[in-house]
Amino acid sequence: MDDLFKVAPTPPLAEALRPQNLDQVIGQSHLLGAGKPLRLAFESGRPHSMILWGPPGVGKTTLARLTANAFACEFIALSAVFSGVKDIRAAMEQAEQYLAQGKHTILFVDEIHRFNKAQQDALLPYAESGLVTFIGATTENPSFEVNSALLSRAQVYVLQSLTEDELKLLVTRAQSQVLAHLQFDPAAIDTLVGYADGDARRLLNLLEQTSSAAAGVGTTEITPEFIQNALTLNARRFDKGGDNFYDQISALHKSVRGSNPDAALYWLCRMLDGGADAKYLSRRIVRMAWEDIGIADPRAMQIANDAATTYERLGSPEGELALGQAVIYLAIAAKSNAGYNAFNQAMEFIKQDKSREVPVHLRNAPTKLMKELGYGHAYRYAHDEPEAYAAGETYLPDGIPDPHWYEPVPRGLEIKIADKLAHLRSLDAAAKKSKK
Known part of the structure; x- marks a missing residue:
């Protein structure tokens, strides 16, 4: 009788719209299109261990679940943030029970890069024995974060952020299936897509927040102004310690080296906007002056050091202007790596030479x-x-x-x-x- 009074919880929009087959997946056409690697893997009739590497909200968990569905496998999911060796062993015991029932198991480990070496090693014997098919998801470069032994036993697939057109397609799907009562101004959709920053899950969460906010004030008309007033919008996707961070640092350095002040400013401001440590950026700017400009323009070193000192004195946001002007000067300064090369060659000679x-x-x-x-x-x-x-x-x-x-x-x-x-x-x- 109690069941009559229970109300099923409403699933989040991201869960309600989760694709049920490959044809419903938006994005990743380089992997899922006709004749592409993952499409062929699904069509092979046999699952294989894999690592799905890509930024948040691009479908890693969805693809893992679809793999289990496609091959009629049981699905066990672990989060490397909360799980340890004990949880891995418990999952393997469950997989053995499934095997006794004639069912194969897909073991999905989210954020596999957060497992330490011992925890990753604990997966090896089970993946090798065929008890489970291992699928790992990571936002970090598996070459650095996943043990070579485990990496050698899994195919790595690189997933990409969704394009603006793909995100707009996702909005259309959400409107047709769940949010038909809302009328979106095209500019409002552009605003949401911009804030989603290539992340499908984030876009769906923003749509859900928009829907709740609209219901709260009794409106169905969604404009850019409504979104700005109603939603708490987080900073753009930026992992302060991950690949995305170091990729952007690399882009800043190469833009300075390539004498492009606009590009240098873009990457600097992109990182500042994303919450990067400005003190770290100031140290990297000083390094750029010594590595890529050197004695060709000694003022560059002085300006870089002065900018770092200015930031220390003023802090954010005032001190960020000094960093911005420093990268402009470094970008337009005469370039020389002669001193940098000379130092490296001398060090290499000393290491190999006798005393x-x-x-x-x-x-x-x-x-x-x-x-x-x-x-x-x-x-x-x-x-x-x-x-x-x-x-x-x-x-x-x-x-x-x-x-x-x-x-x-x-x-x-x-x-x-x-x-x-x-x-x-x-x-x-x-x-x-x-x-x-």
Whole structure:
């Protein structure tokens, strides 16, 4: 009798619209289109272990569930955030029971990158034995986050953020199936799609919030203004410690190196808007000045350091302006990696070379014994030489020819530096010739 009074909970919109077959999936056409890898995998008649790698809200869980449906398998889902080895073993015991009933099991591990090595290793014997078909989902690069042993036993599929057109198609589906009572202004749909930022789940949650807000005030007309006033809109998708973060840092650095101030500003502001640590960004900007500009324009280093100091003093948002102007200057400055290359080459040489003695004429001689041993003998004091340069003098240990690690580029201040070095080398050549 009690069941008569129970009311079934209304599923969230994202769950109500979850695709029931591959043809209902929106997006991922590069994997699910005719003749594409995942479509062929579904058509093969046999499930295989896989890792679905992509940003949030692109269908990783949906595809895992569809795999179980397509192959008539039982579906066991674990979250790596809340599960451990004990949960894995319990899932395997359940899978053995299913097997005894003649049923195969799909084991789905969400956020597999959050499992440590021991937990990932615990999955191996069961995946190898065929007791379960393993499907992992991750937002992080599996090359770094998944054990090589587990990675070698699973096919990696890369999922992509949904396009604006695909998200609009999802809105149309939601309207036709659940939200037919609402009238969306086309600009309102554009607003929702923009805030969804390629994330289908986020779009559906925004639609659900919109529906609730509209019901609360008794309206069916949805405009951009209504959305702005009614919804709490979070920052764009941005994982402060994941691949998305480092991809955007890479894009900022490459934009500066490529002398494109607009692109550099775009990536800087994109990260600031997403909640990136501005202090970290300021450190990276200083690094860019030293790596990609160097001595070609020493002012770039000063401006980068001044911007970092300014941010420390002012904080957000005022200090962010200094970072923005710094990346503009770095982008338009003359570029040189000559110093960066010279340092790396010197370090590599030192690591591989033997420990060489300091030449005697370069050693300090503060004691009588050291002087008697010849320390500092025949050292030429550069300031007493013509042009303050001891032409022909050697400063490297014996046996090391001039390596020419630092080779100035024909840009910025390094043009003049190259001219000076060429002149000094000509003096060296003349000095050596005169000794013969």
